[in-house]
Amino acid sequence: MAPRVVAKGYGVLAETILRTAREHGLYVHESAELVGLLMQVDLDSRIPPALYQAIAELLAWLYQLETNGGTPRPP
Template identity: 45%
Template sequence: MKKPEPPRTATALEYDGFSTPRVTAQGENTVADQILKLADEHDIPIRRDPKLAALLSKVDIGEEIPPLLYVAVAEALAFAYTLQDELRWVEE
């Protein structure tokens, strides 16, 4: 028997450069698709990392990420900032 696929998950983070990043939205399947669509429409970089998404899905909306996830989220944010800089350079 085929094992069911895990739900698609998406989590949106907010980071102001000073405080700890916060979860601002999260969802599975259809809601996850909407989060990704909105991010794409607003040119917000998307990093696909199912393991990190699964861990972030346990953090309540509005809550800061826990210290255990600082390094993983820092890597995701570095990816996002690098990608935004590269896109800006290409557009100029």
Template identity: 50%
Template sequence: MKQPPEQPPARAVALQYDGEHAPHLSAKGEGDLAEQIIAIAREHKIPLYENPELVRLLAQLDLGEEIPHNLYLCIAQLIAFAYRVQGKVPPGWTEPAAS
């Protein structure tokens, strides 16, 4: 009897963004460490986004390293989404006037 393929271990990364500088990698891990990162995010009500390819790219960074320029737009969209989900707006933000 053929066994189903084993699932790869969970992977997780966390980014920190201060609103002034490029986001940087604040945590990364696989397996149990990834599960702990996810649990801490949930505990602090930090929105989670699942994208294995993006995690693979970000996991290549060293802790504390800023995201690469080619990921700025992607990460900016995720940060904007996370702000919106949490009902937050960046400091100094004003909603554009409706046309």
């Protein structure tokens, strides 16, 4: 099952989403290109197949981050 877009926004809403994620110990990856693509996906919709490769690479990188004590290779 593909991941879903569970939150998105611009301006103050975007800052609130980022702050809340960080407060809950979630890693925030910043990629303007990926954000631009994901902003085109409806909220609560599955990631489209065209983005699977980019999302898979990001998830693999995050897995490395968690398993290597915070020292991953760049995605």
